[in-house]
Amino acid sequence: QVQLVESGGGLVQAGGSLRLSCVNSGRTFSSYDMGWFRQAPGKEREFVATINWRGSSTYYADSVKGRFTISRDNAKNAVYLQMNSLKPEDTAVYYCAADPKLRRGISAPMYDYWGQGTQVTVSS
Numbered sequence: 001q002v003q004l005v006e007s008g009g010g011l012v013q014a015g016g017s018l019r020l021s022c023v024n025s026g027r028t029f030s031s032y033d034m035g036w037f038r039q040a041p042g043k044e045r046e047f048v049a050t051i052n053w054r055g056s057s058t059y060y061a062d063s064v065k066g067r068f069t070i071s072r073d074n075a076k077n078a079v080y081l082q083m084n085s086l087k088p089e090d091t092a093v094y095y096c097a098a099d100p101k102l103r104r105g106i107s108a109p110m111y112d113y114w115g116q117g118t119q120v121t122v123s124s
Contacts, residue, residue, distance in 0.1 A: 001026040002113040004096050009118030012086055016122070020081040022096030022115055030074035033099040035111055036081045038092035038120075045095070047106040049081060059104065064090075086122045093117040 008020040020036070035050040049060045049070040058070050069082040079096055097111035105111070 004115035006096050006115040006118040009120045011121045014124050016086050017084045022079045024077045029077040033102050033104045034079040035097045038094045040092040045108050050104050088122045088124045091122050
């Protein structure tokens with residue numbers, strides 16, 4: 001069973017940093033590709049970043065490339081999103097997601113398991 005719980009969101013000024021964490025309380029975390037998505041009010045959920053099951057390959061949305069870093073620690077059943085140089089347009093609820101089929105997709109339907117989300121608010 002996969003249960004994802006995000007944490008680390010909050011209010012930060014533009015230019016600041018936050019580190020999001022996502023912990024899986026279930027088994028076999030190390031065999032899943034993981035992704036981060038976000039959803040702003042009135043907008044569709046959008047892809048942010050993904051990392052393969054080994055942690056050896058990552059991919060980012062153009063809007064966050066160079067500012068955000070996804071990483072994972074399989075021993076801790078955790079995936080992280082380090083967010084630097086935050087902008088007001090990064091304001092959203094951030095979700096982590098797991099894909100047991102190792103597709104490393106950038107669309108939400110490719111992920112089978114989702115956390116409840118954590119709010120990130122960036123003030124100008």
